[in-house]
Amino acid sequence: MIAFEAATRRFGDVTAVDRVGLAIAQGSFVALVGASGSGKSTLLKLVNAIEAPSSGRVLVQGEDVATLDPPAHRRRIGYVFQSIGLFPHMSVAENIAIGPRLGGDKLPSGRIGELLELVELEPALAARMPHELSGGQRQRVGVARALANGPRLLLMDEPFGALDPVTRDALGRRVRALHDRLGLTTVMVTHDMAEALLLADRVLVMEAGRIVADEIPASLLAGKGGDAAQGLVAVPREQAERLAAMEREGEAP
Numbered sequence: 135m136i137a138f139e140a141a142t143r144r145f146g147d148v149t150a151v152d153r154v155g156l157a158i159a160q161g162s163f164v165a166l167v168g169a170s171g172s173g174k175s176t177l178l179k180l181v182n183a184i185e186a187p188s189s190g191r192v193l194v195q196g197e198d199v200a201t202l203d204p205p206a207h208r209r210r211i212g213y214v215f216q217s218i219g220l221f222p223h224m225s226v227a228e229n230i231a232i233g234p235r236l237g238g239d240k241l242p243s244g245r246i247g248e249l250l251e252l253v254e255l256e257p258a259l260a261a262r263m264p265h266e267l268s269g270g271q272r273q274r275v276g277v278a279r280a281l282a283n284g285p286r287l288l289l290m291d292e293p294f295g296a297l298d299p300v301t302r303d304a305l306g307r308r309v310r311a312l313h314d315r316l317g318l319t320t321v322m323v324t325h326d327m328a329e330a331l332l333l334a335d336r337v338l339v340m341e342a343g344r345i346v347a348d349e350i351p352a353s354l355l356a357g358k359g360g361d362a363a364q365g366l367v368a369v370p371r372e373q374a375e376r377l378a379a380m381e382r383e384g385e386a387p
């Protein structure tokens with residue numbers, strides 16, 4: 135579905151993405167983790183032509199992204215990001231329909247309701263304005279909007295970053311279920327290694343523009359992937375161990 139061939143993106147002296155070579159298979163759910171500034175967002179933006187490589191190539195379904203019309207290419211790809219970017223003066227229904235509308239298509243009647251149902255929102259919310267929704271509901275609308283064009287590829291940049299842990303967990307599972315049901319290929323940037331391990335089939339760790347680990351969750355949990363990856367795995371593991379220890383202490387007579 136996606137191939138990076140020595141893909142590099144420089145901003146002045148900063149090499150945000152540094153000679154990345156990578157193939158992402160159709161149907162996979164890939165999480166991209168790493169420290170702030172390691173290049174995760176830039177790598178994602180190379181896929182939907184928000185950024186162009188300074189050198190190297192990015193291919194989507196075998197086509198070099200640089201040769202495609204950017205707006206048409208973007209309309210084929212679902213994109214969800216943390217700040218969502220719903221238009222405040224448009225209703226939920228209008229926000230969901232904006233992508234197809236920009237492409238000259240009108241969503242068939244009933245499709246908005248279907249998309250809302252897909253992300254487990256009441257059809258009645260279609261008439262609301264974004265400020266009348268909770269953060270979690272807004273984020274669900276963002277996912278519905280990303281799916282409006284029926285994309286095969288879903289890119290998510292910290293999609294759940296601003297949500298409370300309960301909503302975040304529920305929406306993560308929902309997106310994974312949608313990924314499976316719709317046969318999507320999903321690439322998700324997250325700061326949260328636990329989320330990556332729980333949702334993804336494959337976890338990539340970025341450091342200074344390079345992919346420094348590329349493992350399945352079971353391998354990361356078994357200690358593979360090198361120091362940077364294991365440093366990230368240690369955080370949720372130590373938290374779980376501390377909680378388990380507290381629970382044991384609580385149980386002691």
Ligand SMILES: Nc1ncnc2c1ncn2[C@@H]1O[C@H](COP(=O)(O)OP(=O)(O)OP(=O)(O)O)[C@@H](O)[C@H]1O
Pocket residue numbers: 145148149150168169170171172173174175176177
């Ligand atoms: N448009 C830009 N102009 C200049 N520098 C940029 C631009 N976009 C990104 N960078 C720089 O490229 C590097 C990688 O940024 P990027 O946003 O890809 O990292 P990230 O891993 O997604 O970070 P975060 O987790 O904080 O979102 C950073 O040093 C950043 O400052």
